[in-house]
Amino acid sequence: MEEIKTSGPCLANIAVLGGGPMGIFLSTYLSPKTEDLYLWYDDRKRAEKIEKGRIASLLEDSITLPENVRVTSEFGFLKKGSWILIIAVPSRLMEGILEELIKVLDKDVPHFIFTFTKGILSVSTRRKTNCITYSEYIEKLSLASGFTSLEYTAVNGPNLLGELKREHHSFYCLASSGSKSIEIFESLFNGSKHHTKSYEDLNGLELFGAMKNPIAIACGIASGIPECGSNFEGELISLGYSEIVLLLETLEIPTRPVQEYGLADLISSCTSRYSRNKAYGHRFVRKLISGEDQPNLIERIELFFNPAEFIQKEVSQSESHVEGAFVLSSIIALAEEKKVEIPLYNTLFQILTRRVSPTELIRFVSKSTSDEVRHISKTATKRSGMGMTSGKKFQQALGKNVLRQVNGHPGMTDRVIKQSTLIVKSLKKRYEEAQESNDITDLLQIPKEIQLWKEVEKNFQEKGSKDLSRILDFYVSEIADDYKPFLRDTLIHLIAPTRFIFSGFKSGAGLPKIGGCIKEIKALASRYDILYTPTHRSHLDSVEVAFGLKWLGLPVPRYAADKKVMATPGLASILKSLGAYMVDRKRNRNILYLECLTQYSTMMLEAGIPTLVYPEGTRSRTGGIIPIKTGILSTSVEAYKHTGSEVIVVPIALSYENVPEDEEFCGSDKKPGFRDFFYKRTEVYMDLCEPIPVSKYIHEEDPTGSIGFEITQGWKKYRRILPNQLLARLLVESGTETPISFLELKAMIKEAVLTKKGNYLARDPDEILNKGTKVLKQRRMISVENGLVKVLDPNLIQYYANMCTDEIP
Structure with a gap:
């Protein structure tokens, strides 16, 4: 075993934090300076093994630890007395160690901290404290805790461990928050081959x-x-x-x-x-x-x-x-x-x-070194190779990401655990409702979820444990898709002609009619990650988008499907194999579940998998555009921040001549059935709006708010104003109680087209009047007698009128 030569006077209460190569060297070198030197190591089992065997690794050698070096993984020894602490831990541990030191050290006596660790505070800590360096952070923590004297010193080189071990000349550049630290350091490292220089700029040196x-x-x-x-x-x-x-x-x-x-x-x-x-x-x-x-x-x-x-x-x-x-x-x-x-x-x-x-x-x-551009773009192109991978493959990584997010936000774990009692109470009520409605999925899943939340609560109360891994695994498994590309492509090719046949071979029945910025989106989709953000009017939206994108040759996204749509485990399995991931809107107050959803969508984008989200959050019950939930858009911002790869947000305006669920939205007890989604659907238009690069807004104070505004503007600009919608709007404006003549309606149509901006499907007044009247009559929303139009269903007329009443940019 190699022995390391040391020399110098004896000092009390010295501890080296860090059991890696530098920590081993420092503890061995400094052991003659004190009666007992503590060597702290973050791995308990490793610390116990080294303490028992007295053998440690130092680069390529094994050395015998001096008898007075006591190896531990606890901080209890620091509670009493004044300490000289030498820190040589990996930078990833540094923040936690500084926080722990503030908790255990006696704040009424002086302490001296010397750190060989080089690093910068994490993003979350920087935002929380407005500090960048470790010295700024420990100063803030010590002031808040009332320490009377705590000096912090950063130690830079050149002092490579390989040369320190071989007793070569080494140099220490020091910057300290106090004056006494420099004297202490020089007494610790006082050999003829150790050279010390001190500087005032602590932050710069760090x-x-x-x-x-x-x-x-x-x-x-x-x-x-x-x-x-x-x-x-x-x-x-x-x-x-x-x-x-x-x-x-x-x-x-x-x-x-x-x-x-x-x-x-x-x-x-x-x-x-x-x-x-x-x-x-x-x-x-x-x-x-x-x-x-x-x-x-x-x-x-x-x-x-x-x-x-x-x-x-x-x-x-x-x-x-x-x-x-x-x-x-x-x-x-x-x-x-x-x-x-x-x-x-x-x-x-x-x-x-x-x-x-x-x-x-x-x-x-x-x-x-040439006259060309001297920087590379921070906005990288898309990454390929994972686009066909199922969400099931991502479950382990998703769980890690969620735990990282939860643990990275101060107090978030406690808030999650605090929710457990309310969640269990809510789940029990929901289980009773599932028994009444015979909801098979809830009847199978809710008892498991209740049991897992009870375990979380019990473990916290009895052991103080904050382990969320089992309930997290439950949510991750429920959410994740099981995408099978062959099955989805086969179904798209089968269902589109089937819809066309069932509709009586009507134009536009098999696929939506497509318009907008098609060429531009195609060019961008080959290079960048894509987040599709359609308007949400019907359960058919995801189907229409999938069919339209497949027809265009654009990447078909993974998409969210409401748990209600996945009515049984069998249907859920089929939809998941088509690329759907499950969303349970009844858990809209469950912090842990919402974090799982956010991370799932983010991770899809990070993997280069095109994703679809509905910024409105739910189907519009009014027919008009409803306020965007910008939290849903955070996935695009987070994906960009994590990967540096550009994310292109593509708003999609879906315009329905007839929405299968319109009667349900207008207060009718009748719920749409399978036939409604085939026969009530007539023409659907899908327009790709102008693409929105996330990098354009990433440095704004509220990037998701800005992106959300641009999405709404795009929807308003590109959505089609169909004849039946415009006619419904004019009927509402003229008053639905009194019949109106064709002549008056035609004049109103002509004025509207001339004076009000909009992406009109048709601009000829006669064409709009004829087609709009035909559609509204077929749905029995109006009647026509002797050249007069009478409103029969004011609620439905108002619903379709709302589709073109928003202010157009």
Whole structure:
């Protein structure tokens, strides 16, 4: 076993947080400085094993821990006394550790924290606290908790672990929130080969320390590409340094000191054979070239849904803490928030998530050093390869995403658990209703759901457990589609001619009549992810859209189907195989269920699977456009943020001559049956509105609100005003109680077409009058006698009048 030489005076109460290679080295090196040194490790079983065996791994060697190093996974030892804490944990643990320290440390005595960990606060924490760095966060936490003295010091290099272990000369660049910390650090690291420099710019030193690591990974990737050598790596370092400086300048951090505390650290991390970040980049590209690193289906799913997490998981499988991979997505998110172009970081992210080849670095550097455009678009094209995959394949990833969202929002888990009693009460009432109506699906599913919620409540009360995994699995399984492309294509080809035959071979009976921005949408659909957002008038909407898109050769989306439509397990199975995922609108107050739905739609888009949502939320009972529920549109915004791939929102205006459910919406006790959906449906028009790129609105204060407004405008502009709708509108305006003559109606039609904007199906007054009268007479909404039109069903007339009464843009 290798022994590490140490020396120096003895200090009390020292703890090293982090059982990785750097933590092992620091605890061993510092053990002579105190009577008992605590080494904290986040893995309980690993900590117990090391404490018992006294053997730990340090890079390629195994070492024997000094007798006074006590290994633990608990924080209880910190409750008493003043502490010197050396932090060397992975950055993904840092926020939680800082929060835990504030809870356990004695706030009435001084504490000194020195951190070797480089990172940036997560997006959710930055938004919640308005902090960016760990030092800002711990200051905020300590002030809020009333600490009398807590000094925080960031430690940068060049001090590569491989050279520290070999007792080479190493350099420590320090920036601290207090003056005493520097003296303490110098007493801890007082050997002749340890050199210390101190600086005032704590935030700048922290950010630079985090941002230089991904550049080292890029250099490692370049070192594995045969045609790239030291010249190329030198250019990468230069480009990376300029992007770091640009972001620091935008954050109003002085950049002149960076040359002193940053350049040496950047150069050594990018060029040394001991650099863990560079070594990771080199291994990554060699595995790709050799074919060893081909992601399996589950890994491909993770890559699509959460590429940042995939990178972190991949890195976590090695013993080395490759901080550049962990911090990369946070750096990109911060730059996007500040509207700063950092194309090298974006290119590196694209490479690590397998979206582009490592040789993209060559293209990037070549362009960056020429007079061509010096940045790549952050708006990537669509990703392919998952479009035919069933939602069942995504269940595991969906569950992880939902738990991440729930756990990532402070207090959300508690709110979910707090709902359990009310949910159980509501479910019991719903079960009684299902018994009366003989709702087979609810009779089968509700008892299982009640039992699972009772388990959640019981586990929380008895054990304090907040485990939601079982109820989450239940919801995920219920929602997910089981798409079978062959079955859907076969049914579309069979049903369309069947509808045409049953209608008496009427034009437009088999398929909707299509118009709008067809060429433009076709061009965009081949390159970008698509979210279709139709108006919602009938249960037929999803069928009409599927038939129309298939006819056009556009990708047919997955779509939501109400649980009521999936009346039995057998029918639900068929609809799910056609690409439908189940939506239960009666759970509209269930926080966990709603999060599942949102994440499902988001993940479909992230995987490049075209998706359909109804922004109005439910079928319009009035016939007109109802206010959009912008929460539904958040899926497009979240998908764009997670992947960087453009999402094109395509509004679709569906215009029905006759809506099969119209009588139901107008108060009739009669519910539409199977025959109504075949025979009452006559002509349907499907118009593709102008496409809406999400990237255009992503930096606005309320992107979903802006996108929702554009969708509504598109609907109003492109929806067809059919003759029977316009005639109904004019009958309402003239008063439905009094008959009106054909001559008066014709004059009103002529004036309306001339003075009021609209996408009229016909503009000739005679054609509108004749066709509109015919349709309304067939449905017995009006009667015509002696040239006078009399309204027989005011409610239905009002319903169809509402289809063209909204203000037209």
